[in-house]
Amino acid sequence: MINRFGLALLAPLVALATPAAAEVRLIPKGAPPADAAPPEPTYADTADLADSARFVLRAQVRKVLPVQPERAPGVRAGWGRFYIEARTRALVSGPGVVGEILRYLADMPLDLRGRPPGMAKREVLLFARSATPSAKGKGTDLALVAPDAHMIWSEPREALARRVISDLQQDDAPAGVRGLREAIHVPGTLAGEGETQLFLAMADDSAASISVVHRPGAPVAWGVSFSEVVAGATGAPPRETLAWYRLACFLPAELPRQANLSATPADAAQAVADYRLVRRELGECPRTRR
Helix, strand or coil, rough: CCCCCHHHHHHHHHHHHHHCCCCCCCCCCCCCCCCCCCCCCCCCHHHHCCCCCEEEEEEEEEEEEECCCCCCCCCCCCCEHHHHHEEEEEEECCCCCCCCCCEEEEECCCCCCCCCCCCCCCCEEEEEEEEECCCCCEEEEECCCCCCCCCCCCCCHHHHHHCCCCCCCCCCCCCCEEEEEECCCCCCCCCEEEEEEEEEEEECCCCEEEEEEECCCCCCCEECCCCCCCCCCCCCCCCCCCCHHHHHHCCCCCCCCHHHHCCHHHHHHHHHHHHHHHHHHHHHCCCCCC
């Protein structure tokens, strides 16, 4: 077994994914029906998926079969796992060529009768970590990056996916932010002067920091640098950009106490205030996916 959504699972599940396997499951009170229009994916939703995907594809669903509950561990309440076959429409991103027929497992919400949304002939966007020739020699087996890493296709959704993928593929694209490594505030020689440095913990161990600058008679200003160069006071990155996503969606809500290395209580308090300023100006990270 490769993983819950791995390719090694597909062959035995084909035989088990039959209409008889569909069972009525309890739906949480107030849950939306499966055929309700899903909310539009946000930049963060799309980046969460694309950042882990080696392949992004557009496809048309041809067959949907439920997987028996005992063969589908970890499915959230009100959802079911399904074996899906689809016909490739386009390779949005990824190396090489994929087959005309795609086979994958995905989780979908169930309606009040325990049935999935109607998917036959609908076009979808798929985010997969791997794509390999089927063991049966027909088509391609996909391993999605997450149980729900497929969404109903639309032109705006594909355009957003392509924009996110382009952002991720830039040479200077910032790596993932794991958290905050250190924070220190150093006062200046003049009253009201000083600087707070926030050093980020990056997924690839690269250098990244945020500088918050205080100058007498001027508003507090800050900027971020994803390199060894100290940041200029450029303000928050524009929303729905990769730099904004890395910060707004992954920095902790509050400055961790153990990360604050400022020399005095007053300096430590200023570092906390400056960090809150940064978080406030970055704003929330809206997501529609759980």
